[in-house]
Amino acid sequence: MTERFTPVPAHVHFPSLEEKILKFWKENDIFMRSVRNREGAQPWVFYEGPPTANGLPHIGHALTRAVKDAFPRYQTMKGRFVWRKGGWDTHGLPVELEVEKMLGFSGKQAIEEYGIAEFNQKCRESVFKYVREWEELTDRLGFWIDLENPYVTLDNEYIESVWWILKQIWEKDLLYQGYKVVPYCPRCGTPLSDHEVAQGYREAEDPSIFVRFPLVDEPGTYLLVWTTTPWTLPGNVAVAVHPEVTYVMVEQRTAGNGTERLILAKDLLDYALQGEYTVVRELSARELVGRHYHPLYTFLPVEKDYCYVVEADFVTTSEGTGLVHIAPAFGAEDMELGKEYDLPIIQTVDERGRFISAVTPWRGMFVKDADPLIIEELRRRGLMYRATTYRHTYPFCWRCSTPLLYYAKTTWFIETTRVRDRLLANNELINWYPEHIKYGRFGNWLANNVDWALGRDRYWGTPLPVWVCDQCGHQECIGGIQELRQKVGEERANQYKALNPAEMDLHRPYIDEVTYPCPECAGTMRRVPEVIDCWFDSGAMPIAQYHYPYGDQEWFRKQFPADFISEAVDQTRGWFYSLHAISTLVFDQPCFRNCVVLGLILDEDGEKMSKSKGNAIDPMEVIKTHGADALRWYLYTAAPPWLERRVSLNLIGEVVSKFLLTLWNTYAFFVLYANLDGFDPTAHDVPVSERPDLDRWILAELHKLIETVDTRMAGFDLTGAARPIAEFVDDLSNWYVRRSRRRFWRSGENRDKVSAYLTLYECLVTLSQLLAPFTPFVAEEIYRNLVLSVRPDAPPSVHMTDFPAANRALVDEKLIEDTQLVMRIVRLGHAARNKAGIKVRQPLAKALVKVRTPAERETLQRLGNQVVDELNLKGLELVEDLSGIIQYSVSGIPSLLGKKYGALYPKIRAALAACNPAEVAAKVSAGQPVILTVDGQEVSLLPEELNVQVSAADGFEVVEEAGHMVALDVRLTPELINEGLAREIIRRIQVMRKDAGFEVDDRIEIYYQADETLTRVMEQFGDYVRSETLAEAVHQAPAPAESFRASLDIDKHPIELGILRVA
RNA sequence: GGGCCUUUAGCUCAGUCGGUUAGAGCAUCCCUCUGAUAAGGGGAAGGUCUCUGGUUCGAGUCCAGAAAGGCCCA
Structure with missing residues (x-):
């Protein structure tokens, strides 16, 4: 007989099975067919957040990919057209740093000497270093995504779309060059955006110094100023106080046995001062404002009025002295305040983070290295009150781990603060999973939005398409290749590698060569040197992946915005933000409707997995051991995706x-x-x-x-x-x-x-x-x-x-409820058997079952055969009353009585405990109230407010749970014992069949020799044994040599068994 | 310093509206069932529900505070 279904092995190796399925999918193009199958249906849009393939994928990526896969598969089955385009993120600092490391470089100078063209070529090669591993994981995990036609952020077409976006922003007058304090990595020589800074906070130990600022009009009196960045002191131009803080002047003895007067916030006396002091008097902030002090340093000439006390709301009294040193070159708030008071900006540091030559004592030194020298110098001048260290979290470069400096420089920004309300409004239209991200992490972030520092003074990235006239300073933003070719002139355009269609490369250094005449004067338009933040690239993917607006515009419109995106929580300020910001800037609408935010993956000890710790689990190893389905299922079911x-x-x-x-x-x-x-x-x-x-x-x-x-x-x-x-x-x-x-x-x-x-x-x-x-x-x-x-x-x-x-x-x-009742009764029955120590194979005469309601009784009348069968019983009796074989105990049901009687309830409970439980039980089963006197008050407890429990037995075993009771008749008759023995023999024969390797439908003959008891059992239950074991005959005779034989002992009765397959 | 998340058995997790003795799986031990099963069933052991206070007749659950861990921001 040919089998209708392919036989299924009882033992299955899932990883091999999966390989077979993968092959089937590939050979039959199932993925694409499943997508195309829904062509013309309403699109359900998914965006792939592009990974960078210059590092190996880890288990966290497996989670992301597993989640990203499940919803598109589901929606496809629901009839939606779910296009799934893969993508790769290829630009940016991380890539450059990998290459720098590989080439042994330590800064921008080395790169320029090496050559930007060669360096960028190396970057281009590096970004696909592990692409095969990424593809393997993606494929093997069953993440269906089109990796054959992915978007790649380094492609010319992709860059062109990014340019188009920038031009839209430019035309809205939101792209500007500003002199601002930016988080700046001195090693990489570039500002970082806020979301990059967010990646790199770490614990750090910095100096904590209290410095005397001598007042001009009151010699011997000092403002006591606290800072953790001594290197910013040469840039000091003011000291800020909070308008509502109370300040005090104190007197202290100095080391030289004289006295000095210090001014600081009253609340911070204990925090800041050492040794004994006397408070001279209190001062309001107003008394301090406007008072001048002697500049600590005068390395640079200053023309404006400076070095006096100003007011600022950001001054706190949680630490320090309540007097804040202001250096507009090194702090965003300082810069703002400086503008307000028209203070000078004293820039003492160069772009490599070193003091400029005017700062003679420390010229050329990396500023952080100069900290101890500055402290020492202040000490020599008697201006250092106290110097200790301070542990706090401080931002480091997210890739090269250099401490960041807050540093004023000219760079390019997108004025996102001007669309902040729109960012917030569009966030209203997004469903976040989990919900708290919406107004929590993401919403807060948007509310505190600062302008997007877009420019990067680097090499490997999308070039900022702004051209500036070298004569008149006229600026133009270029939104596409054709536009640039026209500016340059078709003929000349083809001479540039950047623009020649045959070898086009829009990257540096080629794009830097492209110049054209200024439309306003006789000057030449040259591109600004910056490339842009690579987060802008990835945030541009909805538009750039389809080369909008130069590509298929209709297709783009069908694929925007996304119904679903998902990444780990660290992308909140990364990709989620850049998507949202660009979408709001260009189209003023949200970019995605639903966002599933994933938690981190920890190792077995709850530690964060990381390559550097070496505790990372290789997802491919998991898949090879247990299979992708097992990994996926675990990731889906172990915890909601957003929990770690x-x-x-x-x-x-x-x-x-x-x-x-x-x-x-x-x-x-x-x-x-x-x-x-x-x-x-x-x-x-x-x-x-x-x-x-x-x-x-x-x-x-x-x-x-x-x-x-x-x-x-x-x-x-x-x-x-x-x-x-x-x-x-x-x-x-x-x-x-x-x-x-x-x-x-x-x-x-x-x-x-x-x-x-x-x-x-x-x-x-x-x-x-x-x-x-x-x-x-x-x-x-x-x-x-x-x-x-x-x-x-x-x-x-x-x-x-x-x-x-x-x-x-x-x-x-x-x-469904009825079946749950049956399962529960069966469970109670098993428990009763266990308590009595009688195995299920031993039939028992009956069980008495008491249920709670007539409806349940009816249920068991109908479905009781399942109980009988499962518990190996001869019968089931549904009873109302089990008095005689049980004892009662009674308690109130707190949810009912507590609500009804409140504070009286504990006393009722006590009174109830004092009653005769059998009498109470009788009343309850008769449906009558139980009347008690509690605190001189008569209380009538209704039957449904009481719970009657049973225990004990005699010839019975009773188990009770929540009003359901099973009393098992455990008295064994010889009949029952013999039947039990028959079942035992059957089981042994079944085991023998299996050991002999017979098929489940093979027919057999049984040979046996046994003692008197078992022989009688075999005679009495022969038919039963035969039908259960598919035996055609039972012989009381020695087993033939060719049979499968066993000598057994059943309940101390010996038996010789042999089975023979019948042809 | 601020925001958000997490904390329940050795491990992974449930726990609804505040209500009887806080549950399940894994692992351990005992017993058991089984011609689909690497399974199933019954039981034992394993809990300061992170801690402290409050509200309440009653708190794992609500409120306040703290601690630890994590993420993010300054």
Whole structure:
């Protein structure tokens, strides 16, 4: 007989199975077909956040990719057209630094000597260094995304679109050059944007110094000023006080036995001062404002009035002295304040972070290195009051770890502060998962928005397309290649490598060569030297990935904005912001409607995984050990995606044994028996209403599950969707199949068996579809075997099918509840057996069951056969009253009584404990109230407010839970004992069949020799033994030599058994 | 210094509206079932629900504060 379904091995190696499925997908182009299948349907737009392939992917990337995959697969099955274009981020400082490291460079000078062209060529090669590993992980994890036609941020077309965007911003007059304090990396020689700074905060130990600033009009009196950056003192131009802080003047003895007077905030006396002091008097801020002090340094000539006390709201009294040193060149707030008071800006530091030559004592020194020398110098001059150190978090360059300087320089900005309200308004239209990101992390960030520092004084990046006249300073922003060619002139354009179509490269240094005549004067237009922040590149991807507006505009409009994006939480101020900002700047609308923010992955010890710690788990290793489905399932179910979670090989292995194998074996069970029976699911139909309770129950659960999964996936709740599937698989395997097994074993055709097959078949096929977005491999395998084996015209892949639709009519909630009751009674019965120490194989006469309500009683009358069967009983009695074999104890139900009686409840509880429980129980079962006197007050407790518990037994074993009670009759008769022995013999023979390697449907002959007891059992239960073991004959005779034999001891009775396969 | 998140058994996680004895899986131990199963069932052991205070008849749950860890900002 040929098998209808491909036989399923009981032992499965998921990684190999997945390789097979991958091959199938590839050979049949299933991914693209699943996408194209929905062509013309409403698009559901997904954006890929581009990774940089100059580092190896780690487990966190596996999480991101697993999440990014599940929703598009689901939406595709829901009928949406989900285009999935891959992308690579290729520009920026991280890339340059890798190359610098490789070449052994330590700064910009080395790069310029090496040659920008050669350096950028190396960058270009470096960004795809690990692209194969990235592709392998992507592919092997089953992340369906088009990596054959990805967008790449270094492509000329991509750059052209970025230029177009910049021009839009330029035309709105939001792109400007400003002299501002920016976070600046002196090693990289470039300012960083806020979101880059955000990447690099670390604990650091800095000087903490209290410096005397001598007042001009009051010799011997000093402003006591605190700072952690001594190197900024040569740039000092003012001291700020808070208008509402109370200041004091104190007197202290000096080392030279004289006295001095210090001024500082009253609240900070203890923080700042050492030794004894006397308070001379209090001063208001107003008394201090405007008073001049002697400049600490005069390295640079100053023409404006400076070195006096000013007011500022940002002064705090949480630390320091309440007097803040102001150096506009080295602090954003200082710069603002400087503008307000028209203070000079004293720039004492060059672009490499070293003192300029005018700062004679420390010229050429890196400023941080000069700190101790400055402290020493101040000490010599008697201006240092106190110098210690201070631990705090301080920003470092996110890639090269150099401490950043806040440093005033000229650079390019996007005036995002002018669209702040729009940024906030557009954020209102975004659904964040988890929700708190919206007004928390992201919303706060937007509310505190500062202008986007766009320019980078670097080499490998999108060149800033601004040309400036070398004569008159006229500026133009170029928004496209054609536009630039026209400015230059077609003929000349082709002479530039940057513009010649044959070898076009818009990067530096080639673009720097392109000049054209100034339209305003006789000068020459030359490009500014900057490249732009690479975060702008990635934020431009919705537009630039389709080369908008130069590419297919209609396509772009269909693919904007995104329905869904997802990245880790560290992208809040990174990619999420750059997407949102650009979209708001250009189109004034949000760029994505739903954003799933992912938490970090921790190792087994809860430590953050990082390459440097060496505790990172290689995702490919996990996949090779347990498979991609197992990894994916773990990531979906272990915790909601936004929580950090721990990952280990063991935890993922658990998924295999607990979930995947349970599913697999249910599937294997179906195929095994369906093949034996030649069952064809397309050839039968039994209306669900005519199927047995068990079938209708699992179908009710199934359709309820469909609804749950569907709703939750639509609401981006991955974990909420996935976990119930695991519960269903457990129910299906451990209750439905377990309870239905015998129905499949029956020979011949009958309606009950057909019902069972149809039901299990529907469950498995539906499961394969529900699971397709989560565990795409095993889902595919099950689907293809179960469906294509009988319906060759069905879609060739589960991923090309429609997501199942729930049939509400089948969701019989009552039946679901009823079955839960049966399961509970069975559980109590097992507990009772266990308590009595009687194994399930030993039949028992009966169980007495007491339930809580007439409805439950009715349920058990209907479904009690399942209890009898499961507990190996001869009968079940539903009883109202178990007096005689039980004892009672009584308690109130707090949720009811507490609410009703409030503070009296504890006393009621005590009074109840003093009552005779049997009497109370009798009243309760009679439906009468129990009347107590508490605190001289008569209290009437209703039966439903009381809980009666039972215990003890005599010839019975009783287990009770929440009003349900099972009393097991544990008295054994010789009949029952013999039947138990028969079951034991059957089990031993079954084990022998398995050991002998017989097939499940092989027929056998049994030979036995035994003592008197077992011989009698074999005679009495011979037919039973025969039918259970598929034996055609039972011989009381020595087993032939060719049979499979065993000498056994059953309950101290010896038996010799032999089994022989019948041809 | 500020914002947000997390904290429940050795590990991974549930815990609804405040309500009886705080649950499940893994791991350990005992028992058991089994011709689908690497599974299932019953039990033992394992808990200061991070801590302190408050509200309440009653707090894992609500409120306030603190601690630890994480992320982000200054």
